[in-house]
Amino acid sequence: MVSRRISEIPISKTMELDAKAKALIKKGEDVINLTAGEPDFPTPEPIVEEAMKFLQKGEVKYTDPRGIYELREGIAKRIGERYKKDISPDQVVVTNGAKQALFNAFMALLDPGDEVIVFSPVWVSYIPQIILAGGTVNVVETFMSKNFQPSLEEVEGLLVGKTKAVLINSPNNPTGVVYRREFLEGLVRLAKKRNFYIISDEVYDSLVYTDEFTSILDVSEGFDRIVYINGFSKSHSMTGWRLGYLISSEKVATAVSKIQSHTTSCINTVAQYAALKALEVDNSYMVQTFKERKNFVVERLKKMGVKFVEPEGAFYLFFKVRGDDVKFCERLLEEKKVALVPGSAFLKPGLVRLSFATSIERLTEALDRIEDFLNSR
Numbered sequence: 525m526v527s528r529r530i531s532e533i534p535i536s537k538t539m540e541l542d543a544k545a546k547a548l549i550k551k552g553e554d555v556i557n558l559t560a561g562e563p564d565f566p567t568p569e570p571i572v573e574e575a576m577k578f579l580q581k582g583e584v585k586y587t588d589p590r591g592i593y594e595l596r597e598g599i600a601k602r603i604g605e606r607y608k609k610d611i612s613p614d615q616v617v618v619t620n621g622a623k624q625a626l627f628n629a630f631m632a633l634l635d636p637g638d639e640v641i642v643f644s645p646v647w648v649s650y651i652p653q654i655i656l657a658g659g660t661v662n663v664v665e666t667f668m669s670k671n672f673q674p675s676l677e678e679v680e681g682l683l684v685g686k687t688k689a690v691l692i693n694s695p696n697n698p699t700g701v702v703y704r705r706e707f708l709e710g711l712v713r714l715a716k717k718r719n720f721y722i723i724s725d726e727v728y729d730s731l732v733y734t735d736e737f738t739s740i741l742d743v744s745e746g747f748d749r750i751v752y753i754n755g756f757s758k759s760h761s762m763t764g765w766r767l768g769y770l771i772s773s774e775k776v777a778t779a780v781s782k783i784q785s786h787t788t789s790c791i792n793t794v795a796q797y798a799a800l801k802a803l804e805v806d807n808s809y810m811v812q813t814f815k816e817r818k819n820f821v822v823e824r825l826k827k828m829g830v831k832f833v834e835p836e837g838a839f840y841l842f843f844k845v846r847g848d849d850v851k852f853c854e855r856l857l858e859e860k861k862v863a864l865v866p867g868s869a870f871l872k873p874g875l876v877r878l879s880f881a882t883s884i885e886r887l888t889e890a891l892d893r894i895e896d897f898l899n900s901r
């Protein structure tokens with residue numbers, strides 16, 4: 525028998541559907557896979573070369589569980605300069621993707637029954653991770669009619685003694701919206717007054733198509749109540765390298781490094797040197813390309829009369845469908861060989877998520893097929 529704890533949670537729907545689409549493609553089917561959010565660019569050459577150099581030099585031993593000092597120092601400097609903060613390398617922990625940074629944060633902060641407030645549509649892994657860490661979840665819904673912006677009043681109304689943290693994600697997966705500065709400022713004030721943590725997942729912070737992006741670090745002072753999550757998967761097309769990080773108070777970072785020392789020992793050493801190089805690599809050509817793709821998909825879907833909120837960041841478009849979203853995705857895959865993720869996976873039925881992290885040629889073909897599908901219903 526597997527444990528009750530594991531029986532309670534589903535497998536990651538995005539990973540499952542991505543694997544399914546990839547298996548069909550391997551079998552020779554002409555499937556266009558717009559499920560998982562994975563940039564299609566190769567990892568930039570200087571990063572790959574740096575990794576090869578360190579591999580050849582034999583830098584293949586365990587490192588400090590928190591990550592190599594140079595990388596923690598580099599991250600502290602980069603984020604510190606960007607947000608005008610004094611960050612020590614001891615506040616940084618390098619993790620096996622941002623996913624592990626999040627899991628470590630929940631493990632480090634939650635006692636049994638502690639509650640975390642999340643916003644729906646909610647990225648597939650947040651709730652399972654919180655449950656695995658022994659916490660409970662309180663879901664605050666956001667609505668298309670309000671541009672999927674969260675409401676501070678609602679958060680305030682839901683705070684209870686057991687609320688340990690509020691988890692935010694901007695730019696957001698799956699909606700693509702960025703949260704407004706006023707909301708973030710209000711949340712920081714509230715966290716101080718009511719004594720909870722803000723865990724801010726900003727993995728899409730470099731893929732932004734508006735001038736209005738605000739980080740939680742723009743509106744907070746220190747890290748007493750903040751756990752900041754980021755990584756290299758999306759910014760530098762390094763999904764398979766598994767490189768993420770967390771920045772927090774030294775106290776929380778020390779707790780996280782304890783967990784890490786017992787679970788993974790450390791992160792792949794060569795990948796850490798690659799990430800150190802990535803800190804110097806400009807990704808603006810990727811951002812420009814994503815922006816062109818975003819504009820292209822937005823125009824096409826608008827012409828089809830589909831309803832959505834225009835994404836301001838990340839590489840997802842979350843749109844309304846008629847009827848059951850799960851059936852919609854199943855039939856679209858069966859009949860037109862286009863794979864999307866149903867909104868139900870994000871606790872938002874009635875919508876579906878399209879990832880535009882693929883070429884304009886493939887997106888053109890996918891949108892032609894989606895248009896045919898919509899017209900045939």
Ligand code: PMP
Nearest residue numbers: 621622623647697727755757768
């Ligand atoms: N947060 C969000 C919102 C994501 O979409 C992802 C997707 N991979 C992650 C975290 C984790 O990214 P990774 O572990 O590849 O750094």
Ligand code: GLU
Nearest residue numbers: 536538539559560561697
């Ligand atoms: N985060 C991406 C997504 O939402 C990749 C898959 C995953 O990590 O779950 O599709």
